[in-house]
Structures are given as C-alpha cells and as structure tokens.
Amino acid sequence: MNNVFTFKLSVSKNEIDYLNHVNNVIYIQWVLKAAELHWAKLSTEAINEKFVWVVFRHEIDYFLPGVLGDEITVNTWIGASSGAKSERFVEIKKGNKLLAKAKTTWCLLAVESMKAVRIPSEILILLK
Known part of the structure; x- marks a missing residue:
C-alpha cells in the first residue's frame, strides 16, 4: 500500500443501530470521509475549481462489528486510475x-x- 492516508475516530452513540453496533451506513460515511480528507490533502484550489469526483460504485465487505466507544483507524489509498475513473x-x-x-x-x-x-x-500525478 503506497501513499496510505490515515485518520482516527471514536464510535459515537448516534452511529449505533438497534443491534448495538455501528450501522452499515456509517461505514459508507467513513469511506466517503476518507476520500474527502485524502483528496483535500492531495489537491489544490485550482484543481477543485475545475474538477469534482463523484461515486460511480461502492463495494464493501463487513467482517466484525464496531461498537460504542471503539477507537477506529481508517486507512485509504488510491488504486488504478484511467480514463475518467x-x-x-x-x-x-x-x-x-x-x-x-x-x-x-x-x-x-x-x-x-x-x-x-x-x-x-x-491529477494523475497526484493519484500515484
């Protein structure tokens, strides 16, 4: 994993569902936050005035539940980039x-x- 961007968070009460673990929608929010924070670090105001990223597809696998108070680490990195994707x-x-x-x-x-x-x-240079 080259150029990994990391941030940490604590699971809060409003992220917990009726099963007493992190709601699956929250994981998607964390995925989006990872992209947003990482892109903010990589990009410039000039680039952001001309271009914007939108989600084309999400694939997510859940392995273990997160619960209230858990200290979470989110790691993100960029894979293949070609064409518009x-x-x-x-x-x-x-x-x-x-x-x-x-x-x-x-x-x-x-x-x-x-x-x-x-x-x-x-932009391709920033994504490597």
Missing part, C-alpha cells in the same frame, strides 16, 4: 482487527459541464 481502497480497523474494507470507483467530472472527463496528467 479512479479506484480507492479503504480499510476500517479496530486495533489490528479488520472491521470492514471497501473499494470505491470514482468518476471525475468537469465542474463547468458536470460531465465525465478523462483524468488529466496534473
């Missing part, structure tokens, strides 16, 4: 235990037209 991987862990992993395919849009565009070289 880029893959992003996320692992959600409690200590050394993998709670969930995700693969999201993102599509790059031009802000002006809101249509898919081939990822320009200035």
Whole structure:
C-alpha cells in the first residue's frame, strides 16, 4: 500500500443501530470521509475549481462489528486510475482487527459541464 492516508475516530452513540453496533451506513460515511480528507490533502484550489469526483460504485465487505466507544483507524489509498475513473481502497480497523474494507470507483467530472472527463496528467500525478 503506497501513499496510505490515515485518520482516527471514536464510535459515537448516534452511529449505533438497534443491534448495538455501528450501522452499515456509517461505514459508507467513513469511506466517503476518507476520500474527502485524502483528496483535500492531495489537491489544490485550482484543481477543485475545475474538477469534482463523484461515486460511480461502492463495494464493501463487513467482517466484525464496531461498537460504542471503539477507537477506529481508517486507512485509504488510491488504486488504478484511467480514463475518467479512479479506484480507492479503504480499510476500517479496530486495533489490528479488520472491521470492514471497501473499494470505491470514482468518476471525475468537469465542474463547468458536470460531465465525465478523462483524468488529466496534473491529477494523475497526484493519484500515484
């Protein structure tokens, strides 16, 4: 895993469902937050004025439940990028235990037209 971006969080009461564990929708929110925070670190204001990423597909596997008060580590990194699409991987862990992993395919849009565009070289360099 090259260029891994990591952030930590604590499971709060509003993230718990009726089964007393982290709701599956919350994991998707964490996946999105990982992408948002990582992209904010990589990108520039000039790039963000011209381009925006949108989700094309999410794939997520759940292995163990997270519960109230758990200290969670979220790791993300970028996979293959070509055409208008880029893959992003996320692992959600409690200590050394993998709670969930995700693969999201993102599509790059031009802000002006809101249509898919081939990822320009200035962005491809950031994704490596």
